[in-house]
Amino acid sequence: MSHEFDYDLVIIGAGVGGHGAALHAVSCGLKTAIIEAEDMGGTCVNRGCIPSKALLAASGRVRELRNAHHLKAFGIQVQQVSFERESIAAHANNLVAKIRDDLTNSLKRLKVETIRGRGRIAGPQKVTVTSSTGEKTITAKDIILSPGSVPFVPPGIEIDNKTVFTSDDGVRLESLPNWIAIIGSGYIGLEFADIYTALGSEVTMIEALDQLMPGFDPDIAKQAQRVLIAPRDIETKVSTLAKRVIPGSPVVIELADAKTKEVVDVLEVDACLVATGRIPATQNLGLEAVSVELDRRGFIPVNDRLEVLVDGQPVPHLWAIGDATGKMMLAHAASAQGIIAVENICGRSRIVDYRSIPAAAFTHPEVSFVGLTEPAAQELAKAEGFKVATTRSYFKGNSKAIAEGETDGIAKVIYREDTGEVLGVHILGLHASDLIQEAANAIAERRSIKDLAFTVHTHPTLSEVLDEAYKRAVVAH
Template sequence: MGDTTEKFPAGKTVITSDHALKLEFVPEWIAIVGSGYIGLEFSDVYTALGSEVTFVEALDQLMPGFDPEIGKLAQRVLINPRKIDYHTGVYASKITPAKDGKPVTIELIDAKTKEPKDTLEVDAALIATGRAPFTQGLGLDKINVQTQRGFVPVDERMRVIDANGELVPHLYCIGDANGKMMLAHAASAQGISVVEQVCGKDHVLNHLSIPAACFTHPEISMVGLTERWPRTPFGFVMFNPDGSLDGNPGIKGGEEPQAREKAEKEGFEISVAKTSFKANTKALAENEGEGLAKLIYRPDSGEILGVHIFGLHAADLIHEASNAIAMGSRIQDIKFAVHAHPTLSEVLDELFKSAKVRRKASLGPELRFSLILHWLKLTFLVQLVNLLQSKLLGVV
């Protein structure tokens, strides 16, 4: 079950990602509302075609859904050297398409105070604030299922949950419509999981093992938890009938605590390891040394909590980490794996090798001898006491 982009005053100058590759002209200046996956990818496309790009971002920083370190490096490589400027901390409260020779106008308001901030005049505007579920007209109300801003509530097995918290018999919901992870390959994995269950084999899909990628150049990829709570992962924004933004973006996803919040809540420690593409022979040979890989893990157990990559072919490299999480592999299990040289995969090799997992305390030979000696002494004393007690009882 899929999704849709919300209706917006259309035309050939105010578009969504569904139409962004079908423009009949290359705009000299295009505004992109939203700096997540979709916005970044299309900024890559349009700047390559010669357009100037302006980002409009509601939060205080660009790329708010990415790991901060990854986002900072990506901004330095993908945005700063290019013909891209940006406005952060503002909403696009109203967008008026070009008409009668007039440009597209975008009215910006402060995200916190809602006071007017600025008005942009551009050749085109791309709405890249995410996607909304396409679940209207399914008759869910007839079976007592209440959607949450359009998303169908499901359990970990994709079984639909009604308004009373009960499972609806024989009814599953997969894909964007359940809001768990709005990615095509996530929907496919959910479908396979449901088929397993229908065939009598219990299966629970680990969504933390599903990777995500942003297809810029270089690419960005991630799997598992971020170090801290992501602000807008896989979000969506609702629009009013007149085309203005709702004003309060409805964010779906990212509701579970991320690594540091989870560690504080459950009482364990996390560590971070990082490696650079600048040390990778193949990346340097291709003049693509700008890149970073980041590992978030538990130093006590070696559990991999998350991996984030920015660099050449990051979307391909992430699968080694994704498969490790899916299989429950620990760092100590995979850090001795051998990678061909020279390959980009050595970035992950160095990443896992640099992680420090604490070994459980082992007893040295002297300590073992001392403990054995103490145990023998204690055993002797216990036997001596028992012997004396038996003799005293015999005298009495």
């Protein structure tokens, strides 16, 4: 520990990224403080991953128990299924409280000092904390910025947090509208469409781009529409802009052609969820005190070591992690960045391998991916002069999936034709979020599909879906 400073490390923001960084810093012997103005655990714990997964778990049970045809195949009959919205909401709230308490207690147990208030850079290696009791300045040898993100609300959309709301309010499940419009068809929109349709709501999904699920691999998006959207009470509108949204009873939505911006229809619905992505919470961080400028989208510029940059050069002893960097807006990516930033602070040089960080949508069935989509892989191949190949396998041929009666699904592996290096894996199907980790590890190690085809997978398990894909690739070549 340096005696010139109050702390070895000060972290601004106690979300998953800041928490992970703090725990690792303590294990490395650093005297650490973490500054948080709002709820410990940030978006993930309080308004994101945790409560939404609780809602998906409960609503998924309702969907399964109401699927009489599916249960009949097992010889099971359920006469009537009912639920209490308030109890499902309470399940999510209770889980949030437990995880938040666990996170807070882990910091206390390891003697990380928690400072309540709003932190901002006051100069090199200085942070000012403003709270209800006043203002104080502390010093630190190193500072990590982890301010997170907030939902993006496009112009023309008015939020009242009751009839028109973002995921921040949606996870509280304060009502179950008969008809809800969801603006956006990314992870958040898909998961909420899953929740609402399972609990009996009609959904209209509005997407400004010309295809649903634009961030996903095209093959997976196509399959997901067949499995997650078409059979359910979901109407879809693509190339459509929610030009104006007016809260009330009903909610009035002016729909415009995404290209011409001309109003083409008016919807009147019971509620509207705005799921148009997230933007960095990077205002009022005091970055001007160290001459740092945000990029045009509001993200903090960093390199792969997570050092904050000015004109491409690192600012000494200043680091940034998580959503605010704009690299991958995922809780586990933030946590990985936090650990790597601390490693670099301790002089053990490391960089983040973003290609090997997986992601998932916890729909029923789930969608997951790691690495490149096929279009992105083709772009890389063109630039570097190699050929891309793909292989697919299907859940309908998997013994465990057949036993579960859950045979909708596909695994797609994208790889280099010459070396066999795996570039991307995309899965839609039962437990896809768990299956993707094997592929993420393979990409992290830059494994070849030629080697993976000879690894042994437990039978009968869903992991054999990937085993089948690997083997098909080797047979094809």
